[in-house]
Amino acid sequence: MALKITVIGTGYLGATHAAAMAELGFEVLGLDVVPEKIDMLTRGEVPMYEPGLEDLLRRHVSGFEGSSGRLRFTMDFAEAGEFGDVHFVCVNTPQKHGEYGCDMSYVDAAFSSLAPHLKEGALVVGKSTVPVGSADRLTGLLPQHAELAWNPEFLREGFAVNDTLHPDRIVVGVNSDRAEELLREVYAKPLAEGTPFIVTDYPTAELVKTSANSFLATKISFINAMAEVCEAGGGDVAKLAEAIGYDERIGHKFLRAGIGFGGGCLPKDIRAFMARAGELGADQALTFLREIxxxxxxxxxxxxxMAREALGGGAFLGKRVAVLGATFKPDSDDVRDSPALNVAGQIHLQGGQVTVYDPKGMDNARRVFPTLGYADSALDAVRGADIVLHLTEWREFRELDPAELAKVATSPVLLDGRNALDSSLWRAAGWTYRAMGRPSA
Structure with a gap:
């Protein structure tokens, strides 16, 4: 008999995982405790912007032409328990308010609500990013006739659908051969494509995601530290990154200096990792992450x-500042801990008249910073600006016509906070171009 799958939590991770499991051929039931979210998903709409996800959802939710009908949603844990053979827990693990540690209340609630309804032999699979040691504790919340596995997610916002259907690796922490066999069945199609399948114990599986995020954060912050040195010494961080990137031990990826990382994962994950290491008595092992x-x-x-200096070194009061980008990265509408929106907010709070434009993040940005100005296009944002800040590397911004923008700006001064624009094109159009870590370029 074919496995039936439930997905507990239908946010960014859960909605993507549920749609992908249906795409892989399984009957899937998604569960959430927020009725508005369930209503949206049932209508074939997703509560966030993620390329390709809405199309994938509508291929499997009933009511759409050609739909497989393999995906539906509920708020009933009893229904989920009766339906599913394998239950993926995909709820959020935010940073605790006022602390570095991870808030496990949503995970604990999901396990406690699901546990009384699990069938004999059910497999519960954690995908949420949790502190090491959580799986051992959560096992105690499950009945003896159910099993637990840990299967960390490695989704990149903007590439989540492909990352789920064609992952670069699958990691499973299991306690039995049966759990491994069930997960091999779930991921049979990616495995047939050659995706590596790494079987570990619980603690190692829990550590993989936080370790990967910590390494990535370290690489990004390393090149940004080099940008600080380049600013002080007159070097060019872009050429520096190019030169060291040819070393195959280092590589070119994630060596673009800029205003740093943000989002709902990287910052909170490295902080939770530090907090957990401290609880385990291994805090000295991760002290470097504080500097990262x-x-x-x-x-x-x-x-x-840098913006203040470009405007003459005085106050921002009365200055018109255009900000291109609000999301923490392109191909997403996520503004959580967004460096771009943080910079815009700081300048606004210091008296600047800030106008923001982002291709997908405007509604979310307005909710976080309703007092900022917002424009319907990059051209409208730049109109009358004394300075333009490029803070999210959307393709739309790389394809802008600098000459057209120069006609509407009060002062054609551009600061590239992502080192992503073609400086020669902007300078040829009359712009003063400046990028982080490149004082002499």
């Missing part, structure tokens, strides 16, 4: 000061 976090946060202030 510090470097990252300094980049935001550095951009604010």
């Amino acid at each position: 976090d510090s470097i990252n946060m300094r980049r935001r202030g550095a951009m604010v000061e």
Whole structure:
């Protein structure tokens, strides 16, 4: 008999995973405790922007032409327990308010609500990013006739559908051969494509995601630290990154200096990792992550000061500032801990008249910073601006016509906070172009 799958939590991770499991051929039931979210998904709408996800959803939710009908949604844990053979827990694990540690209340609630309804032999699979040691504790919340596995997610916003259907690796922490066999069945199609399948114990599986995020954050903050040195010494961080990137031990990826990382995962994950290491008595092993976090946060202030300097070194009061980008990265509408929106907010709070434009993040940005100005296009944002800040590397911004923008700006001054624009094109159109870590370029 074919496996039936439930997905507990239908946010960014859960909605993507549910649609992908249906695409892989399984009957899937998604569960959430927020009725508005369930209503949206049932209508074939997603509560966030993610390329390709809505189309994937509508291929499998009933009511759409050609739909497989393999995907539906509920708020009933009893229904989920009766339906599913394999239950993926995909709920959020935010940072605790006022602390570095991870808030496990949503995970605990999901396990406690699901546990009484699990069938004999059910497999519960955690996908949420959790502190090491959580799986061992959560096992105690499940009945003896159910099993637990841990299967960390590695989704990149903007590429989540492809990352789920064609993952670069699948990691499973299991306690039995049966759990491994069930997960091999779930992921049979990716495995047939050659995706590596790594079987570990619980703690190792829990550590993989936080370790990967910590390494990525370290690489990003390293090149941003080099940008600080280049600013002080007159070097060019872009050429520096190019030169060291040819070393195959280092590589070119994630060596673009800028205003740093943000989003709902990287910052909170490295902080939770530090907090958990402290609880385990291994805090000295991760003290370097405090400096990684510090470097990252300094980049935001550095951009604010660079803008102040470009405007003559005085106050922002009365100055018109155009900000291109609000999301923490392109191909997403996510503004959580967005460096771009943080910079815009800082300048606004210091008296600047800030106007923001982002291709997908405007509604979310307005909710976070309703007092900022918002424009319907890049051209409208730049109109009358004394300075333009490029803070999210959307393709739309790389394809702008600098000459057209120069006609409407009060002063054609551009600060590239992502080192992503073609400086020669902007300078040829009359712009004063400046990028972070490149004082002499």
